[in-house]
Amino acid sequence: MTVAPTSRKKSTAPRAGGIRGAVSSPIAHDSAYKHTSGAALYVDDIPTPENCSHVYIAVSDRAHAKIISADLDAVRAAPDVVAVLTKDDIPGKNDVGPVVSDDPMFVLGKGGGVVECEGQALFAVVATTMDAARAAAASAKITYEDLPAILTIDDAMAAKSLLEPPYKMKRGDVKRAMLASPHQLKGRVEIGGQEHFYLEGQAALATPGEDDDVTIYCSSQHPTEIQHKVASVLGIPYNAVTVEVRRMGGGFGGKETNGNLPTAVVALAAKLTGRPAKIRYDRDDDMIITGKRHDFRIDYQVGFDHAGCIQAIIFDQAARCGHSHDLSLSICDRAMFHADNCYYLPNVLINSYRCKTNTVSNTAFRGFGGPQGMVGIERVIDEIAFHLGKDPLEVRRVNFYAAKGTVSDRNVTPYHMNVEDCVIDKIVDELVASSGYASRRREIAHWNKNQSLLKRGIALTPVKFGISFTATHLNQAGALVHIYTDGSIHLNHGGTEMGQGLFTKIAQIVAEEFQVDIDRVKITPTNTGKVPNTSATAASAGTDLNGMAALDACKKIKKRLIDFIAADWNVKPKEITFLPGSIQSGKNKISFDDLVAKAYMARISLSANGFYATPKIKWDRKKGIGRPFFYFAYGAAVSEVVIDTLTGENRLLRVDILHDVGKSLNPAIDLGQIEGGFAQGAGWLTTEELWWDDRGRLKTHAPSTYKIPTASDRAPEMNIAIWDRGRNPEETVYRSKAVGEPPLMLGISVLMALSDAVASSNGREAYPSLDAPATPERVLRAVSDGWE
């Protein structure tokens, strides 16, 4: 095996002679020093206010049960208890659901209640310490009557337990094309869920104010929704609630809706007791109470020709949504939107079943259903290749959407959107060459012939990911920019920082626009009082939306400054240019600071808000037709693995990635998203296994039992590059592309490489049908063709 040094290529060099932190420069995360020195504050690090109480939420340990009786006297009488909260104490609405009102804040009230999953909140204890609150909660005497529980996708499909009737997307004549196909295959793939495992658990601090007011500090990707849920629970208008988020210790979708419960509970505690109140889930509670990535069962039937070109395909996607809606409908939609990945499906039917089960309500997770949909089609391609005895890469290529700029009818998606920006063919060609795919494939086949116990495998998988919220109205954002009279800049916008570098990128945009060093731009916490009515920082759209809104705000102020100084200098506004640190027109020149001071004296407003709404998109969900996405992000990965055919243990050996981020706003941050996303995707499909017992209780609720990748799981050789020809054909901020979610799906190459390795084990005739996560157990089962 050849070994090259590990590399991470930053494709854009910093610009010489300009400002510090310009757009496209690979500057470090704005909080990097604070991260490394422990000075970065997370919610639990904020100095606890005087008289602050601590809240503990007592949860159900049954999957489905009626509460026959509940005696909380001992809880109330326990030492240091300030209050005990049940649904009877809620002045407003007993609900924390993000879209549909089916997520009660507390199940328990005077009339008892029915629990619908393990980990559902029953009541809460407010005490002077967290230990006291927890200990008191344990003294509740609750008797249940168990009800029949639907735990798995199979259970739900058998019982037709669905959140809504099955939803379809279709195009072409599937039945006829299937019958006419020279080859047909049927199969099933099961894909496990995934725990977010953000390092910082859910946390919130609420401080009561005057009148109805309450101020919240929390770890949330969606401060506006927190504001709405708090107001709804307390029965007060939105304007009484202020929510602030400086940063999260990781989010990954797990803090899009799952902060609603703990935050609403502390807000209620604060208002009812008149004291500040704080909550922090410990790791086990966090993993038991919060939703996860949906597990899927995907059945497929495909017709194809001798070259492997797909003629007709039917997917039945069944997802485990849990006991309530949360964001499941949109997530399942996105799984359908990505059932094609990079491939043209001429005749296609996608059926989606949203299973209601007595398990935790599953939620957003990086990719938002897209990854599961994509595993489905990659699995189909892999099986077609096995069936035809071809290299799966060959089959992938014959099915690609028509390349950008070519005249072809092979560019329509199953939801009738034209793919106009397809660059996957170019990316794959470059990656095949740079990774030495062809020669390595030959070398691996040779190696495998000479080994009896270990087998290696290799796979290249592509990614095409649709960018925009598919709920069109969410594609809007606001920003607020002030310049103070000393020339320092205050930046605020609706996006939240969870480590993805959003704040850094937007500060770069502001610095670039005003041509000042980025150190001038003060990044401030997301706050519902500064920028209202925001969307969640999600769908990879944080920079696309908030960056454009910030740009809009900058342009407004800039126009005022230009008009002012142009009049002062008696020149035309278009003759004014912003140079690094100064503004110039011909021989006239003034420093940025002086201009600002001068403008202030002339009574020019130095503050502006900005707004952005994504153009071009529309989606008719009833008809399943439209353009839900502004554009697509592309990428591809080659992974090489080795398996042990006696134990199923497996290891990643080498990864090559080429990913399209358009014109990068910050190559350092984008590379971080690419590698981190890949690792998270690879972890999802290999070591990360969620395991429930037969009573629906999660038994993998801490890192001792739930295994995310650790350093040595990283391939010893990783070559990651930003595609240097990338440029967004749509008018996004500086022609960049979203990067948060797409790279996660590069991890699918690992599952397919494992499938390749299993297929190489001795004497194989049947397709491996390797399910995810590919733990040693699943790999061994695949090697052994099952073992019953």
Place this chain on the structure above:
Amino acid sequence: MRDQLSFYLNGELKTIRDAPPTQTLLRYLREDENLCGTKEGCAEGDCGACTVMVSTLASDGSVKREAINSCIRFLPSLEGTSVTTVEALSETISAPHLVQQKMIAHDGSQCGFCTPGFVMSLYTAYRNGDALPVKAANDVVAGNLCRCTGYGPILTAAKEIGDVAKNADQSGDNKIEYDQLSKINHQENIVLEHGEAQAFLPATSDQLAEIYTEHPDATIIAGATDVGLWVTKMHRTLPKIIFLNRVRDLASMKRGKNELIIGAGVTYSDAMDALASAYPDLGELVRRIGALQVRNAGTIGGNIANGSPIGDMPPALIALGATLALRCGSERRTIPLEDFFLDYGKQDRKPGEFVEAVRVPLAKRAGDFKCYKISKRFDQDISALCGCFNIQVVGGVVKSARIAFGGMAGTPKRAAKVEAVLTGGAWTQESLELAMLAFADDFTPLTDMRASADYRLRTAQNLLMKYFTESSAPFEQTRLVGHGNAFL
């Protein structure tokens, strides 16, 4: 006798008289000292966000610096040590420590929540002058989970930190540390009282024997890598505790002519090299127990004494024919290790009796012993099963076979039926296949979150096949990680 704790925190002497014996170092730092740079990510020693450096004075007068998980380390166990947290590394943004500089330069942080832990793991390695090529760096940070970066940037930073550390002159810092530790070094017994709770910190095993005879209801804690979780996860109160951290004579290792005697207080980290040189596979097994922070705290004696059915040391040591030295007051006895494990959660230990040492026989042919840890993840994971084989073949015939497994029963257990089938028979594929069938007679494993019963049984059988392949086809590639693997 003293009634207070003394330790240094970021260079400042702390004396504490009235601390709850099970207060964790992490909570002390965050709640009492307002040092919130150190984070809680899991409260079970698995994520490393709470990593700090603990320096102690070793019996040879050297200073030992180790990264540990502060979330499961009880405050009294810090007696006589110096604790360094992330806050001590730099005071201003203009003068970051090298470790911070490299982490920043290579974009080693994203959300930043795990970062202080990584910084402290790397800082400890730096202070020890460790070179950190990728394999060494993997081991240094295996106990630190990051969910954002995918680790590449951190490993790049680590390599450059190691390149400087190898040649850095740290004698100034080391001298200050040595002088401070010397000031609080003493041999007196310490007893702490907090309300009803009591904590004993004996300095010698004689003191320990005496205290434990008097208080047989006390819980003995060495590294707290297991007992720590009784408090942080099960929320149990432990009214009476004896800490072993100061008992230096239990923390020693002796190499006899035919055996290695490992004191009950010897940590995995301290034993690793000796075990690896005696049996390469045993060294690799120890490398895969927990991660560095856990191995720096956890002891081999503790791994045995707590009787866990999934501890990794017992099956290996049973396969090697190790014996256990127990002491109660002045009485001592030695028993075969396998006899110590009576049933699930039950060991052959009298009230007041404690594990003094484990004696590991040394073999001439170290390669006869092979062991295989099977888990979902290679590093920092608990075994689904752990198979340990010690088979002597002479002239094509199996002379003796000791095979022991963890994860296959309620206790670490020998595969007696498999051994019987093998012993005296020919060492061939045919006899092997017969022996594999006998596993079903020896074990009825459980299905749980780590693996199904089917997988455990099938893999146990396959591991015997793997042992056979390794001993009969030495050029075959059989290992994915650790020594003897063909990959990086």
